[in-house]
Amino acid sequence: TKQKLWGGRFTGKTDPLMHAFNQSLKYDQRMHAADIRGSIAYAKALRRVGLLTEEEEVKMTQGLETVGREWATGQFQPAADDEDIHTANERRLSELIGSLGGKLHTGRSRNDQVATDMRLWLLSEVDDIESSLKGLVRIMVERADKERDILLPGYTHLQRGQPIRWSHFLLSHAFSFRNDLERLQQLIPRISVLPLGSGALAGNPFSIDREFLAKELGFASLAENSMWGVGDRDFIVEFLMWSSLTMTHMSRLAEDLIIYSTAEFGFVTLSDAYSTGSSMMPQKKNPDSLELLRGKSGRIFGDMAGFMMTLKGLPSTYNKDLQEDKEPLFDTVDNISASLKIAEGVIATMEVHGEKMQQALTMDVLATDLADYLVRKGVPFRETHHVSGRAVALAEARKCQLNGLSVQDYKGLHEKFGDDVVEVFDFEASVERRSSIGGPSRKTLDRQIAVLRAALGQK
């Protein structure tokens, strides 16, 4: 009868429900390539300390490559007793190369193995995620570059505030993602730490060359403490936190665009490719893509919060609770990867309605500029703010806009108003005056675009 890898000290059988409860293969099999890579490197290291002959190493490596190919081509046959990807691969290796397979795990534990696999796997996912995030920022920058003539009201409290450029709005979100990109890049060195050679907890007794292993597997550094090496999952927590924050930015962008895509605003129209209809109301075109982006942010935050809860209170080193790192991590990776690509598609294909934005530009959004006009004539801002407010009230009472009041009216409100007050009522001029770094003027937009392109590694 077949034995579990750890079956030596057992006489009783595992309860079937317990077996299923314990089994992680259904989800950790996605790390099959990382697991094989780690084992091939470990076989090399075993040979270097004389625990395998050269011939044995070659045989073992070929066996591992065969197992890897079986996974890659969908031919791997899991056995009922395979607990996880590590035991599955070792079981299959021994079927292929016989008792020599039993030498692979010398000095190694699944504890240093699984931590190594997770880090290797995540490093390659982070690489893809970084590309997708850059893709999203790139499309925002491209649109901003092309669409700088479009003006619209900028909002605070969702109330019209001051005129801005559409490009300025887009880039405000792009700058959040620029910081996310920076934070993701800063995470990489802390993921790229090799646990292999930490054993179960107390290190490796066979003088395994861990620096060689790190080089072989492309790790930037080594776990300097074996107990830490097998027990640390902070790299997962950090990635989940990063994802939660990035998705919070995604959610805010989505919320803006959902509002802007309503008939009431009409600033943007999502392409059909990223919208869906209603099963009952024939006229509906719903921004489901954006709503899912907004919704996924909650789920990803939940993955993070749930896993933090798993870690809290654990004793040192490895405990089986740590197997619960996988599903939240995989779920987050899948969902943030898809979200970044969907967001890029939404932004690339949505229609922007400059005329609707123009229509939303009512003269009241120039009330600050009206106050600033008097400031330029030497009146203290606190006073000009009040005068401009009186002008707003007067226009409201007359049911006209600010530029519907006569120069005489203005002179009645403050003696410093002159005939040139009419020049205030120009949205383009208002935006262009905001040319200090960070403002929406053409010149400062150029600068924003240059900063973002540099972050993307573009010229």
Ligand code: ARG
């Ligand atoms: N499947 C396990 C996990 O994902 C592998 C490590 C098991 N180690 C152990 N001592 N039971 O955490």
